[in-house]
Amino acid sequence: MSPSTPDLVPYDEALSRYEPVLGLEVHVELSTASKMFCGCPTGFGAEPNTQVCPVCLGLPGALPVMNAEALDAVIRIGLALGCDIAPWCRFARKNYFYPDMPKNFQISQYDEPIAYGGSLDVMIDTDDGPQTFTVGIERAHMEEDTGKSLHVGGATGRIHGAQHSLVDYNRAGIPLIEIVTKPVPGLGKYVPELARAYVGELRDILRSLDVSDVRMEQGSLRCDVNVSIAPVGAAEWGKRTETKNVNSLRSVERAVRYEIGRQAAVLDAGGTVKQETRHWQEGSGTTAPGRSKEEAEDYRYFPEPDLVPIAPTPERVEELRGTLPELPRALRVRLLGEWQLSPLDMQALINAGAVDLVVATVAAGAPPADARKWWLGELARAANETGTELSALPVTPAQVARVVELVADGALNDKLARQVLEGVLAGEGEPDEIVAARGLAVVSDEGALGKAVDAAIAGNPDVAGKIRDGKIAAAGALVGAVMKATRGQADAARVRDLLLERLGPPE
């Protein structure tokens, strides 16, 4: 690739001439205790090659046996996405050589997925307000994850220029569910937003099903973005690219936007878009092609002989359907009523990825309005600054609920509450510990507060006079003076009360 940035057609201009088609493939690591086909644990971050056995190392003679919990999970996912569940299906071997794949084939499903033909409704902001789009789900199928390679000798663990690689197979064999959308045409300029909203909605569903950690930053939810564009009005869709390694909601949106601009530039220059796999580069916000192969891959799929077919009975499927929780969309409809939110309020929560967090905070005792205020305010700001998802912040709904409670009790004011949350995010401990350690309690000693109020009145005779004359609005200046004198640790409402007591407001 040349050092200069490849040509990009500005997004709006690209959309004026080209029609994009979107497709998304999401890989979800299930949070089962053991791997897909063996009894090895699935925890994240263990010492390398300590969660392995002959099966997931692909040693000669080892055989896979399906994890019952993973099967239940994929059926529940399928049902939550409105899919049909196959009455009979098989695993297939996907054959290709790669050092982090122990058997040099991946056990997957090919033309007989366990779940197929569903849909997912996704709401996004449009020029005409929030609008719902239905994304078709082609299939959801089971497969196994690969190991992880560390590339040594090149620049910062990159594959290019590396002298050798070190492979850890702890991740190999962790259950993966691949969820593939049907191609989504006709979205026009909303394609990036829809892509992001789809992945977010899917994540919320998976979280509500309690089948996965769905942590994009840890790779337990990974997204491949397929984009093609064709001139507006063209009879056929364009060649699509598949962009891998897109590991945050924000990146999903950016990657789609980038690919549209890039492909438009290619077509504008009279070129053709190459059907290829590309990789998202988080740093530069661009996509780059993988090393092009000499010939097209032929995975030589065939039925996995070591695993017997899966044939869930209708009774079992219905039993699993009965275990489905209230799904996010239904939950939101209910909350709209219970919390008396406007659709725009709700959309703000969805966009921020805050619905589940607010629900959990409310469940921990906080009033909905307060819970929303903190998650969409202070905490959203913190997430933005660090470039993480709200859910990835090191603060729990219970902690937020406690802060809300401290404010309601008058022990904290909003300013102090913000400092407490800062402390939580900085890992200083629980809210109460931080209040104690930082000495953040509101000044509630009436004597000390009274003196500060008296001092403020004495120091600002003009303002005091105006208040005595009935200009209550002027009280704010004196409240500010008191807050300044107490370094913000006073309850502003109480200060105001004390001021008005002393300055004799008209009843």
Place this chain on the structure above:
Amino acid sequence: MTDSSTGDLVRRTAVDLAAMITKGEATAVEVAQAHLDRIDAVDGRIHAFLHVDHQGALAAAAAVDAKRSAGESLGTLAGVPLALKDVFTTAGIPTTAGSKILEGWRPPYDAALVERLRAADIVILGKTNCDEFAMGSSTENSAYGPTHNPWDETRIPGGSGGGSSAALAAHFAPLAIGTDTGGSIRQPAAVTGTVGVKPTYGGVSRYGLIACASSLDQGGPCARNVLDAALLHEVIAGHDPRDATSIDQAVPAVVEAARRREIGGMRIGVVREFAGEGYEPGVLASVRAAIDVLTELGADVVEVSCPSFTYALPAYYLILPSEVSSNLARFDAMRFGLRVGDDGTHSAEEVMAMTRGAGFGPEVKRRIILGTYALSSGYFDAYYGQAQKVRTLIARDFAAAFDQVDVLVSPTTPTTAFPLGERADDPLAMYLADLCTIPANLAGNAAMSLPVGLSDGLPVGLQVMAPVLADDRIYRVAGALEQALDDRRGHALLEKAPTL
């Protein structure tokens, strides 16, 4: 052998040895030592073993003796020595599958079958030679050199499990384990005058069996007589949750069936398609004579046609290579085994290809490439897909036949042991050795080969096939036939083999 008692020990049956050990007439260590001594003295000529585990065998035998001294109960085959085909993983003991690509590999785990052998206090003498990854019918495809047939050292001992069958015929061990993907237990048994059983698919766990073709592979017992085979069958068979294709049902009562020695009223079908051109007259004559004995024993013998069996061989040589091409992909120089070309200049991809080029022999390469072809997108339907339909037809032929009869019989293999080298570079001729044995693998049936006579001084085997999970029927037929033939002959067929 000058020591007559030692010489005696190696010629005894497994049943006898177990009884002697239990009664204290011989210690397990004496029994193991007698067999190890014979291996050390004679195996230089036969090359049945790739690895003899003197230390492990004697330690296991000593443990049996200690158990007996302590008054603990012993299994029916406790202390009996066994030769294990080198396609089962053995923890800490070299396991090669007859391939250079696994030279020096010591697995970190025991196969399920090995666990069962150990739990039954059977003494594993070592690992036997075989065609590389169990692909072949002569054991000439072993990377470590061929095994010689104890009946005639210039001839093949069958394959792929030629080491195990030769070990039995040479009196290196009274019991052996083989694996049968297309006949690799039965055909070696036939050409060495021994007994070999392919149990019903799923009857014996494949966990730890280095796969050739997963949907066809089946481990099974090998012995010098039917009852010993049945006793070993009972030890190794049974459900294993680590093998998803393992059958979760009671093991058929094979020992009881082998002891019954009576077949009055059984209906026996002779497969019409397995005779005629390509079959040695001496083989057909021995088989015919054995069938006559079955009639004399009161069986109701009829001819049965299984027309699709003639498509078994081509279907097999598509299904097997396809599965092989995938199963053997893991031998890539990354995690275990041979690595060639890692000199800092070659990429992982190149090292994989160089290692596989250097580590696999010609037949393995041939089958991997054939399988890669058959699974390719443009050819899948015409080859692999069509072969799977043949598989259905063969199962239907079996089902129709077993509506009429209890068991089917045929020659095990069309010829007696052929000379070493004769078919080495003619794959199609070599493949014909499995002509009669393959249908049972494609359909999953139980099948056995037992010695029924000689043709020009070389052993001939009769194949007995039974429906899925009716393994007991083959033992019943074989037990009765073996006794009748031994009675008529005045001794076991193997007595005619050279003493070496």
Place this chain on the structure above:
Amino acid sequence: MPSITRDEVANLARLARIALTDEELDHLAPQLEVILEAVARVGEVAAEDIPPTSHALPITNVVRPDEVRAGLSQQAALSGAPEAEDGRFRVPRILEEEA
């Protein structure tokens, strides 16, 4: 009549990651041709109404409980490795990105 060229065999060998010498290729292509001709007989059986069989027995739904079982220690896992480093399998440099 199936036919397979030397180039096709070379391609298949690449796909199967087997380095073949020129002599091996010369030998293998005609052998495979003969074998393919023989196995092509499977095409003679009627097609449409016959379901394919992938597994010998009609067993379904074999699963294991989602329970953690002891696996291998790091040392045992790496015991057969041609090369190991820092608790990982050391492999030559990897050229291609994951498929």
